[in-house]
Amino acid sequence: MPVPLTKETDVDVLIIGAGPAGLMCGNALAKAGVNVRIVDQRPKRVAAGQADGIQPRTIEVFQSYGLAERLLREGNQMHMAAFYNPSPNGGIERTGRAPDVNASTARYPFEITLHQGAIEAIFLDSMRSMDVEVERPIVPTSLELSQDEAELKDPNAHPVKVVLKYLDPIEAGTETEIVHAKFVVGADGAHSWVRKTLGIAMEGEQTDFIWGVLDFVPETDFPDIRNRCAIHSNNGSCMIIPREGDTVRLYIQLTGTDAVDAATGRIDKSRLGPEKLLEVARKSFHPYTFATPKEVEWWTIYLIGQRVASKFSVSNRVFIAGDACHTHSPKAGQGMNASMNDTHNLAWKLSHVLRGWADLSLLDTASGFLYCRYEFERRKYAQDLINFDKKFSALFSGKPRTEENQEGVSHEEFIQAFRTFGMFTSGIGVHYGPSMLTNATHKKVASNLNIGQRMPSHIFVRPADARPIELQDVLPADTRFKLVVFAGAVTEPAQKARVEALADTLGAKGGLLSKDVVDIVTVCSGTVESVVLGSLPAVFRPHFTKVFVDDMDMHRRSGGGGYAAYGIDTQAGAIVVVRPDGFVGMVAPFEHVGDVESYFSAFRS
């Protein structure tokens, strides 16, 4: 018998759980140069099934970390949704089609489906290139938070003590490890050990909607098999989510009693198998047929729970994210997206505190500024998500309206909901409420931008070399705020003088542009021909790749109309503050540059 070994270590951030939320967090922190470790109880990443839908907004987030290319290459794209309802002749018929994504500013106007393991691999490879590996199989066995107020308020202290147990001790040479962490992120799933250890309750209900999920390569005459489909039949509802390669996922509505153990009220997977699920589906799809597949890649059955954790963090030191703090129906493809965007929101704030760019209060949940922090922004979103999910699930699980059942859900009602919720389900419409981080005081100066929503992309052209560039690509998730100076009509003397005055203020010693926390991007109105890079104030052109003009490219294939799209005056311009997570923090006219300075000083130490 080997002698049990214990080691004791320090770390800035310990992430527990290497699913989508944990990996987004680990990758973002590694990219920010944060001292981070990530542990997981599974010996390997998931191989098949699980969550698989990536929203348009999440694709933008991947792109902001330089990871979208592979996602786009490997994933399936859903461009079209189709709706089926009971046919007067029996069975179902198509009652309509629509774009899958209803968000006009989406840079990627489609959803991607790709199995969770492939998505995790994108993060794992990215982290590996930065020498961060997931340590596994490891489980935490205790978590203690210091009760010393001074320690909790010292950003350099390590007030969280976590004991880790190595499940594969021989290989690791250690059986347990005591980790002292500045911060801990619990991204350990719906049955979160971190959440339970912290005694955080889940609020909300279990529904009685039960669904089966089946991943397989179908042989069928169903014409929309490669589109997202909502099937309302008199024999239950189904949903199709086409996947990478030839795989398709079916969501199949089940009647309560089939899959539930009456004694416990819990799902009993042994009561149903994939054959039975397919049999149920076939009834909904009549008159279309499905051959019995040779192989089922993955399947499961679940009871929809719609619950949110009562809080997302304790003492600004331990956070929960992802399924650990919200569970809901998977059918609108929200789950994994919500999870990854939780930690996308959290990671830059942790980085700022660890670098001394911000007070611990940026993470605060207890102060009067509750509403500007991680918990506020993401818990509000999670509640919106549950509310959406309740409406959508009810519509989806409800009986269709037919001549006999006038109380049922009509096609019009459903498609109306599909469109209404489009901005939400795409992730594009996610909105963080007014706070010190989202200040809408001067919103009129960029009337088409929504403060607290993500900055939409647009193609501008570089005057230096006429290259068209997506604006989002110069707003990467590199932990810095971006000051996007829409400099207006810089070729006109009066505006040139205003721009120079603004440059003097921002570029002064101690001014915003002298601080690491801010990066600058300049966008002029006018044409490539008229805007001369060298005539701009030096602080507005730190490099030729940072200056743009709202013009078309040399072949007039892209670009132009950006000021109009954002609702900014082409003459006078505006200042736009984009947060490190890509959200619009505030906008201001040049004259109110003082308010922009106040925005930054409010949360900076």
Next chain:
Amino acid sequence: MPVPLTKETDVDVLIIGAGPAGLMCGNALAKAGVNVRIVDQRPKRVAAGQADGIQPRTIEVFQSYGLAERLLREGNQMHMAAFYNPSPNGGIERTGRAPDVNASTARYPFEITLHQGAIEAIFLDSMRSMDVEVERPIVPTSLELSQDEAELKDPNAHPVKVVLKYLDPIEAGTETEIVHAKFVVGADGAHSWVRKTLGIAMEGEQTDFIWGVLDFVPETDFPDIRNRCAIHSNNGSCMIIPREGDTVRLYIQLTGTDAVDAATGRIDKSRLGPEKLLEVARKSFHPYTFATPKEVEWWTIYLIGQRVASKFSVSNRVFIAGDACHTHSPKAGQGMNASMNDTHNLAWKLSHVLRGWADLSLLDTASGFLYCRYEFERRKYAQDLINFDKKFSALFSGKPRTEENQEGVSHEEFIQAFRTFGMFTSGIGVHYGPSMLTNATHKKVASNLNIGQRMPSHIFVRPADARPIELQDVLPADTRFKLVVFAGAVTEPAQKARVEALADTLGAKGGLLSKDVVDIVTVCSGTVESVVLGSLPAVFRPHFTKVFVDDMDMHRRSGGGGYAAYGIDTQAGAIVVVRPDGFVGMVAPFEHVGDVESYFSAFRS
């Protein structure tokens, strides 16, 4: 002293030289599953400098091998060209700007610049993923071709004997190796050992234009430093080629006597250094200034030679490609492109012969069908290239027209030439003459397609899932011919009947679609809404990813108008044969499908 070791091996194709021509060849053959080896005398790939310009057509070729993504990510893009001429006030002034690329059908309407080592790395990594590595440092010391006619005509024989010498024998464990090859490709540069060993002469002249090249990060007030520039000054000509990162390449015209050793007539690099080159450039750029750079990344001096090898192959068994068979001025960025496209043209033909899909005569240079083969297509191109180069170099090296010098080259003359040659310099206009591989008999049926030019891309939409796709992406360089069936108005009964008749012919036992050499892509006119995948004949829809409709995507951002762009009737359709290298081989109306069958039978064994 180790005992000299010799081994003896067989290989299907031996490539000598791992520059751009050799690597394109090696990668293409590896991808085709051919038994290939590639050797090079250099111990490592080049680190800096050398050739660096990638034309729009070459980007398309990279994309056809799945390699464009990295090229686009790592390279600089040239979108704009600027022209400078003597100013009446002394010095130079800008006289115009234009798109860098003048080829309206270019899928990538710009050129990429990236140093040769980075381009080579793209191939090396791709080949490594297929377990093919460049073996180096190795030089060939003898090459013998069998004189036995029967052996030369047997595609399975190994009639070429090459002795290789390992320059690093201790590591390799071998000093020499005798390789018996079915085919040898000499891609060993301007001083090609293979060419000299075969006794092939270079035809053409050395010019007396001498140019210097300087790669460095400039500090300058010159406003077009990130654009391709042609500078005609009274103090000589210069050209700017912006490169990746902040690097810029200057081409600097030198007066003959500065750099030439009078005794030998050869360039003597010791007579000039980078400081001297910059000094010459500064005179041309006046009144703009260049600070002395801290570091020069790479520099050279060359005398322009404009020569073509008298033949490109011997006995269909040994080929030369790239700089080994054509040398010319580098200023129009043609060299590396010409080299890579030589072997892009050759590789699929070698694969076809080795698979038994074609007779050795596909490679023939001696038969009456000379004009359809590798040498014909690429030697004709090389001659066109030299003719272009002569005109362009003369214009470029000539004195500018001024009040005093009315004989000089005017701005209008130069820019006219720049535009005229645009299709050529972009690579888009490269045209292979009429032959069995490029049959223009029925060209009217696709009146905007040029038989013998590359198939232009266009965005079509898949009826199965409404995903927009670039047509070129379903015409990959996978060694198969593509039969693109423009099926026309398939929803109309008369056309449906024609399509079904065509399917019967093509899909019949022994018909074209039963052969491995042909892959099929179907493009219908009409809309995503109206075209039902399942109503097409089965042979025209082998997979949902192979069928398209000429419609816009769900958000009306792309697609539509493809039939019109190609000049194909939306009612009646047409058959388009695309060669494995992406060139249009022939077009035909449905009624002349027999001619399409003849096209294939002509070169097939």
